[in-house]
Amino acid sequence: MMQNFFRTLDLFGVQYMIISGQAAILYGAATFSEDIDLWVAPEKENWEKLMKLLRKFAGRVYKLTPPITLELILKGHGFHFEFPPTKREQLSWFLDVLGILPRLSTFDISWQKAISMKACLGKIKVIGLRALVEIKKTRRLEDYPVISNLVRVEYEKLSTKKISLKDWEWILTNSYNLDDILYYFERHRASREVARFLQRPCLSYCLKFIDSQQKKEKYFKLASKKIALEIEESRHRDRQYWAPILTELRELKENGKLLPQGSTPPDRIL
Known part of the structure; x- marks a missing residue:
C-alpha cells in the first residue's frame, strides 16, 4: 500500500x-x-x-x-x-x-x-x-548522533576527491561526534586549518588534543562539555520555535476545534 x-x-x-x-x-x-x-x-x-x-x-x-x-x-x-x-x-x-x-x-x-x-x-x-541536518537539530537528544552520522555520510561522499574549504567548514560546524572530528583532524591537514578560523570552542579543544602529549584526557573532557552545551542550546532553540505552535494547538483542543480522530480528511483547504 x-x-x-x-x-x-x-x-x-x-x-x-x-x-x-x-x-x-x-x-x-x-x-x-x-x-x-x-x-x-x-x-x-x-x-x-x-x-x-x-x-x-x-x-x-x-x-x-x-x-x-x-x-x-x-x-x-x-x-x-x-x-x-x-x-x-x-x-x-x-x-x-x-x-x-x-x-x-x-x-x-x-x-x-x-x-x-x-x-x-x-x-x-x-x-x-x-x-536534513538542519531539520534534525531538534529538542530530542537522540537526533544528534543521527546528525553526526549524516555528516559522516557526506564526508565519505566528498572524500573521493579533494574536500573544499567550504565543505570542511560545513562538516566541522555540524558534527557532534568528537571521535569523528578527531578522525578528520588526524587524516586531513586542511580540516585543522579550517577549524582554527571557526568560532566553535569544541574545535579549539580538539586541536589542543591533537597537539598535546600530556593533557589529552583534559582536552577531550573540555571538548565534550562544549559539545554538550551546544546540543542544549540547539534543543532550547527548537523548543522556542515550537512553543507558540503548541500553545495554539492546546487552545484549539480546549475549544474543541481539533479534527476528530478517525475522521476523513477534508476535500477543500480553507
Whole structure:
C-alpha cells in the first residue's frame, strides 16, 4: 500500500519531500523510524491534491490534528494521519505532514536540492542531506548522533576527491561526534586549518588534543562539555520555535476545534 501511495503522489502531481527519520534511514544514517514525515509545498492546490490522495487510500485523521487550513499550514502546524491495515500490510502506518519547517527557508529552495531515490517505497523525492541536518537539530537528544552520522555520510561522499574549504567548514560546524572530528583532524591537514578560523570552542579543544602529549584526557573532557552545551542550546532553540505552535494547538483542543480522530480528511483547504 505504501508503495502505491507514493507512486500515486507523483501521479497526482503532489510536490513533496520525505524528511526526518525516514530520510535519515534512506541516507544510511539511522535504522528505525516509527512513521513517515512529508514536507508538502504549502500551496492550497497542492494540499488539496494530497487530501484527495489521502481519501483514496482510506487515510484517517490521527491524534492532535488541527483543522487543515492554509493559515495553520503556514504557521508550521503538523497534520497527522493513519492508514488502516490491509491484506498485504497487517499493521497501520502513520503519516505526518508539514508545510513549513524550522531552520529552513522556503520549500522551493530545498526542492531544488532534493534528490530522487529508488527504495522499497518506489522512486521517491528525499530532502537534501544538508537540509536534513538542519531539520534534525531538534529538542530530542537522540537526533544528534543521527546528525553526526549524516555528516559522516557526506564526508565519505566528498572524500573521493579533494574536500573544499567550504565543505570542511560545513562538516566541522555540524558534527557532534568528537571521535569523528578527531578522525578528520588526524587524516586531513586542511580540516585543522579550517577549524582554527571557526568560532566553535569544541574545535579549539580538539586541536589542543591533537597537539598535546600530556593533557589529552583534559582536552577531550573540555571538548565534550562544549559539545554538550551546544546540543542544549540547539534543543532550547527548537523548543522556542515550537512553543507558540503548541500553545495554539492546546487552545484549539480546549475549544474543541481539533479534527476528530478517525475522521476523513477534508476535500477543500480553507
